[in-house]
Amino acid sequence: MEASTFVPLRGTYRFSGFHPSITSYSHTRRHCCAALSSASTAAPTVSGSGLTCNFGPQMKPIDEAFFNLMALSPLDGRYAQKVKELQPFFSEYGLIFYRVLVEVKWLLKLSDIPEVKEVPSFSQEIRTFLENIIREFSASDALEVKKIEKVTNHDVKAVEYFLKQKCTSHSEISKVLEFFHFACTSEDINNLAYGLMLKEAMNSVMFPFMTDLCKALCTMAKDNAHVPMLSRTHGQPASPTTLGKEMANFAFRLSYQAQCLSEVRIFGKFAGAVGNYNAHKIAYPEIDWPHIAQEFVTSLGLQFNPYVTQIEPHDYMAKLFHNMVEFNNILADFDKDVWSYISLGYFKQMTKAGEIGSSTMPHKVNPIDFENSEGNLFLANAVLSALSIKLPISRMQRDLTDSTVLRNLGVGLGHSLLAYKNALQGIKKLQVNELRLVEDLELTWEVLAEPIQTVMRRYAVPEAYEKLKELTRGRAVDEESIKSFVQNLDLPEETKLNLSNLTPHLYVGEAENLAKSIDEVLSALSGFKID
Incomplete structure (x- = not known):
């Protein structure tokens, strides 16, 4: 080793x-x-x-x-x-x-x-x-x-x-x-050692940081549930949301994957050289060795795998690492989005005395924490994916290829942990720039084309979509042009008044309520731990 x-x-x-x-x-x-x-x-x-x-x-x-x-x-x-x-x-x-x-x-x-x-x-x-x-x-x-x-x-x-x-x-x-080592093959010892290493590392190190990430995003969701923000689909202005709702999306996704991780069962074997208790049976033929092995493995806090070769086949590791890859992918998605929001000015970053953003441009405060997190997540996933693909494959009753691969468990988890810590550090530096969020919404009145044409459809106004398309696509749209269009519609006066009072800042649907409800959603996904 x-x-x-x-x-x-x-x-x-x-x-x-x-x-x-x-x-x-x-x-x-x-x-x-x-x-x-x-x-x-x-x-x-x-x-x-x-x-x-x-x-x-x-x-x-x-x-x-x-x-x-x-x-x-x-x-x-x-x-x-x-x-x-x-x-x-x-x-x-x-x-x-x-x-x-x-x-x-x-x-x-x-x-x-x-x-x-x-x-x-x-x-x-x-x-x-x-x-x-x-x-x-x-x-x-x-x-x-x-x-x-x-x-x-x-x-x-x-x-x-x-x-x-x-x-x-x-x-x-x-x-x-x-x-000592009676009737054991080396893999009887190794597979249990690795199983214990993984279980305890996940429970005492990885899950606490995963939980911290979910809690941090949950806090961001609730604190900013009311803050309207312009959405972007395909990079173009789209129906507004709230900053809190977008954070709630990630909190829920990460929590769900962490819950899936906690449900993985870590297996162990103790069945000798090829999984049949050959040596055990010769030495003590009267003993029910499969039962003894099960008692021993479960006494260590692992699940017992009764059907094995020389090695425990590592299928649970593949499942564990695949789920961790999904968690990491979601976090990388978050890192990229926050990076983009910083670029748009939606977030400012708190500065720290003595820190330098650029060696030549003194004004810069680069989003290095999220960039470092993203980079390490891809390194982690490269290793974890390789582990999950390779480990379940072993020639006949055993070859040695898994031995050298298993020595890299800490590499995959290490880069993951580094990414989690960097993301948490970056989150702590974020300050919401509400003025910039308001400014973007003020410049995109065209996003109200969706609610207007939807209400027109309700009242059977013909060619609702086409009329809004003609009004907005490729043209400058502002508050005045939107309200003028609404006033000329054949709609009930109360409906026209409601549409006239609508602004991009108010057109957020249930976003605020969804963000505020994130604790209720996450309560069912708490307590991450592998039993």
Whole structure:
């Protein structure tokens, strides 16, 4: 596995010799410098275990600034601080931690199976000792696993050897060391580790930021529900809306996709080398191993997949990432629209002392947050799409192509998280320029052609559409010409009065009410979390 937070290059492929601290710390790069710099660093909580990952005792930090300069991926360099919440999950450290968790939990499960007499029911003291390996797992432990891997050239086997080494001194556990990794293929461990990584990262990092985006847009919708705005279809002036209603559109769309994401079920398998419990059955033929596997997988907070090959087929990942792509596409649509509204002057951007918009044009305040968000969303979607297309495909009972691809989960989520944060930052800077919105509406009286011809149709005035087309298309239209046209119509006087009093600012239909009702709509879509 790779050593850095996101870049999918294994430690043996990394640069070396540029800095004295690289030799000893290169494969734990950001965790040694960032996670260990604070004993209170947030850590992942594992569903169903009640255990919390601990980055362990402090170690001498490496030169973080140097590594930021040398990082191959901007997620590990320039943007590292903005995506650090994902480091405990998708770093090399994170994967090793979850592998250790699964291996220890499996040994504990074996001790609860009466037929496995060689592993007696563990006392509370033994259980606490084993669970403390997970609770107290530190960067120095991860370094030890990597040291072992240099010899084994196998990352999962290195975890097994590390655990045996860790437990050799315990008189009781030393008797059952060979039951670490019992009847397991590496993918029994890996698929559960990745499943836990994804579930916890989504619940503790991604969903909170998705929720923040929905809430921010909901607030914009309600605050600006009454602010009329000229619509543009095909880039041309169209029937007015309100600024709040347009924000409500995005709030609803994003919330719906986040809800779809939360409904994805993350699966796990534990069925051995080709999914048939072959080794299990030979060793203990009297045990109902499919039932034991189901109990074990669900105890970790994952759904059980009973029909697998050597690998869990990753279909749930494809669904998860496809849904995330949809969420990201909607947010990119929002970024583009807000960018356009800023260009039109509908929004001003609050300035920050010292910031520079252009290196040559001092007056500029560029919409860089929305541009950065949009760019990262497309990078995220490129990776997430590739993952969702490739991962469900594996030759016969298994090939190794998914292994290297899975190492990029953090890349797709990392660029997504960066985009979410940039969009939120951009939203905080926005100020509505109501004068500019009013000005645009004052210049587009032709948009009232729609309501006038619709009322004419109600009263069976012939060729209503054609008459308004003749009045408005290719001609300058103002308040006077509209009102003059209305006065000459064969309509009831009260109807003509209502049309004469209509202005582009008032012609917004139910837009204001729709924007104000967004909380009611979103209440059914709240509480994003994968169970």
